[in-house]
Amino acid sequence: MLKPLHAVLSALGVLALSACSTQTAPEMAAALPQETLTVTGTEKAFSEDLSAQIVYGTVTNVTNRPYQVSVTPSNYLSGGWCGGTLISSTWVLTAAHCVDGYSASQMRVRAGINDLTTSTGQLRTAAQIIKHPSYNTSTSANDIALIRVSAFTLGSTVQPAALPNNATESVLDVNGKSAVVSGWGKTETGASSPRALREVSIPITPTGSDCGSRPANTICGKYSAGRDSCNGDSGGPLAARYNNKFYVLGAVSYGPAECRGYGVYTRVNGFINWIAQNTGISAQ
Template identity: 75%
Template sequence: MKNFFPALLALGAVTLSACSTAPAPASLPTESQTVTGSEKAFAGLSDQIVYGTVTNTTNRPYQVSVTPYNQMSGGWCGGTLLSSTWVLTAAHCVEGQSTSSMRVRAGINDLTTSGGQLRTASQIIIHPYYSGAESGYDIALIRVGTAFTMGSTVQTAALPGSGAESVLDVNGKYATVSGWGLTENGTYSNRALREVSIPITPTGSDCGSRPGNTICGKYYQGKDSCNGDSGGPLAARYNSKFYVLGIVSYGPAECRGYGIYTRVNGYINWIYQQTGISAQ
């Protein structure tokens, strides 16, 4: 469910955005409508969670889908809802895209249907230092034109302040990554949101050389995010809140652990400056 960046191809790694061509729905809902019921420039990638389990937006209500308007049924990238109007995702998911083309869907499990709440981006902010995942700063913000309606399947995740960070983002802890990316069968999971719990470390060398302000998703039973999961949340629960610790960035092409996640706590000030949303 990751998108692995080309700079790591020498190590067998790629960025984890959706890289397959998905047919556009016959008719798309209009902006701000609540409904019921890609080829990206990274060749050879696929989309899904590896050795995970089917979940749903009731369990992961902060999970959103981030896609161009003509890739909505295929699962381009994921994102995390930070407020009713702001979404956190990876820079490589929105690089080169226009606000008019990007769509965010919340409260949906099956991307091939017209379910959930659909919104059009009104602003896209990529970190100014971003120049490719291998250099770090793989983080971006999307503001939607019309606020999402909160409910049982649409809720925000909290940004981790120093207190939550010191408890959750430490060696030996586990966190959950979710998305619609490729699975161990090499097929799309666009009909079902999936999740997997993996051991993480902010400082360990398990993932080898990596940019600063990243989290390493350590190898564990072959579990991993994969292509199509890029931009999605690496999250953990603490004091009855879901905290977004990381953003799916890149990892090994075979999607078998050692994935790299942008460390959200390292960008708290930047996020606040852009959105006014504080850490908790």
């Protein structure tokens, strides 16, 4: 899927993938509630063609990606800003650049939603934000953060992804394997952000120079017919299924401005100890 628009990494010639938009976020008329939003009836039908592609991906839904959440500033209404991965009922994994400069009270997380413009799903205001202490805004090194929220109610559309231990990592994160990236980011450079959650499968590699020079503990999304994440997908999950579990392998970090492959993802396994120390959540 897609990356952020809000930070151009001039030294690398790449674009940060956080799900930010180039448009100024509209001011909110009133504060949104922290607690669960009322879900009534069926999901609002999408008006766009369901066969349409997002940087050569497809429309999906949170029943397929129940770990997918939206991460946005509290004054940003319905557009995509960043994504995140639920790793427990109270903790979300995202990119550091998605929350950089914001206090916990300024960020909100939504889970269990397909369409960003609806008021369905569950909404929480962040209670705590933990950025990696070595995050580097210039190089995007250690582009990872944690958000603590009051507990989401788990169900078919809201379920955490597992963190990969070394054994799982050795099976899923190798050259020649593919993983799925999902989010509400742009479907191509210059396009408006979609309302519907989308996903795309891309080939990955933890090694090699396909994505050029990049920070340690990152995964390269290799070129494959232009499939990619894009603006607004930052912080969102790069995930794979193994032994009947979804594992989050990476978080969308940055990539070329044209969104046609070679996206870079923070490698979750490289930060397993840091995650466990701050959340108590262990790899599986």
